[in-house]
Amino acid sequence: xxxxxxxxxxxxxxxxxxxxxxxxxxxxxxxxxxxxxxxxxxxxxxxxxxxxxxxxxxxxxxxxxxxxxxxxxxxxxxxxxxxxxxxxxxxxxxxxxxxxxxxxxxxxxxxxxxxxxxxxxxxxxxxxxxxxxxxxxxxxxxxxxxxxxxxxxxxxxxxxxxxxxxxxxxxxxxxxxxxxxxxxxxxxxxxxxxxxxxxxxxxxxxxxxxxxxxxxxxxxxxxxxxxxxxxxxxxxxxxxxxxxxxxxxxxxxxxxxxxxxxxxxxxxxxxxxxxxxxxxxxxxxxxxxxxxxxxxxxxxxxxxxxxxxxxxxxxxxxxxxxxxxxxxx
Numbered sequence: 001x002x003x004x005x006x007x008x009x010x011x012x013x014x015x016x017x018x019x020x021x022x023x024x025x026x027x028x029x030x031x032x033x034x035x036x037x038x039x040x041x042x043x044x045x046x047x048x049x050x051x052x053x054x055x056x057x058x059x060x061x062x063x064x065x066x067x068x069x070x071x072x073x074x075x076x077x078x079x080x081x082x083x084x085x086x087x088x089x090x091x092x093x094x095x096x097x098x099x100x101x102x103x104x105x106x107x108x109x110x111x112x113x114x115x116x117x118x119x120x121x122x123x124x125x126x127x128x129x130x131x132x133x134x135x136x137x138x139x140x141x142x143x144x145x146x147x148x149x150x151x152x153x154x155x156x157x158x159x160x161x162x163x164x165x166x167x168x169x170x171x172x173x174x175x176x177x178x179x180x181x182x183x184x185x186x187x188x189x190x191x192x193x194x195x196x197x198x199x200x201x202x203x204x205x206x207x208x209x210x211x212x213x214x215x216x217x218x219x220x221x222x223x224x225x226x227x228x229x230x231x232x233x234x235x236x237x238x239x240x241x242x243x244x245x246x247x248x249x250x251x252x253x254x255x256x257x258x259x260x261x262x263x264x265x266x267x268x269x270x271x272x273x274x275x276x277x278x279x280x281x282x283x284x285x286x287x288x289x290x291x292x293x294x295x296x297x298x299x300x301x302x303x304x305x306x307x308x309x310x311x312x313x314x315x316x317x318x319x320x321x322x323x324x325x326x327x328x329x
């Protein structure tokens with residue numbers, strides 16, 4: 001791990017001379033701000049505590065767990081509280097929105113999850129009805145004695161907010177049963193849906209965790225739209241997302257916004273993006289907050305192409321960071 005430099009750490013393998021003076025990164029290759037300027041993200045609305053209790057009570061009666069993840073950030077969108085609740089029940093880790101994610105990175109994540117005991121990964125797009133048969137067959141294979149007359153297969157759909165649980169349920173049901181929106185926390189209470197094929201789904205509200213100790217993961221979640229807008233500073237999240245794209249998908253940035261040079265720091269880069277998106281104030285000055293919000297909307301909608309906000313290798317880097325921090329006097 002690189003030594004500390006002015007309260008920052010450098011991205012692994014990225015020499016200081018190769019980056020602008022203001023763009024310094026941690027070992028996961030993600031932008032870090034000075035401690036006194038950094039926004040701590042925390043979002044745990046009251047209904048989530050109630051949802052946690054409901055899930056804990058109902059999970060004993062189900063046969064299969066379907067944990068819906070965002071394929072662009074499968075680790076950050078996986079709730080460790082749900083991991084504890086499911087115990088040894090078979091779990092399908094469903095990497096949803098795979099049509100928005102980098103396909104090479106998604107394959108790496110599938111290989112990563114295949115190594116976990118009791119976990120069966122599957123990547124698909126919940127809006128695509130042709131993908132649903134794969135999920136149904138996988139559920140049936142994990143509970144072969146269920147799904148027959150008198151022996152209903154009970155599957156619980158769990159996940160954090162805004163990963164597409166309601167869209168998945170509506171597609172499986174063939175009609176609009178669960179509310180869908182592009183904002184998190186649309187579903188706030190549990191419900192059961194009979195698919196009329198021997199399977200009953202337990203729909204649950206999106207559940208986060210009370211304290212977000214990993215703030216890099218929290219910023220990734222905010223970038224994806226999984227955290228309520230009232231809990232974040234859009235400008236800081238936009239700057240985070242701009243530098244992530246600058247480092248991992250520079251060609252998409254250049255192509256989308258017709259940028260000749262993207263080597264400037266994140267603030268200058270976001271200003272240029274804002275200029276091209278028409279986020280101007282009086283006198284031609286860039287409205288950085290509007291620019292950040294517009295950029296995040298484009299990113300979430302896939303306007304910059306298929307991208308992933310994290311890779312399996314980021315987990316090892318994060319673990320190394322934590323181990324090194326503990327070891328330091």
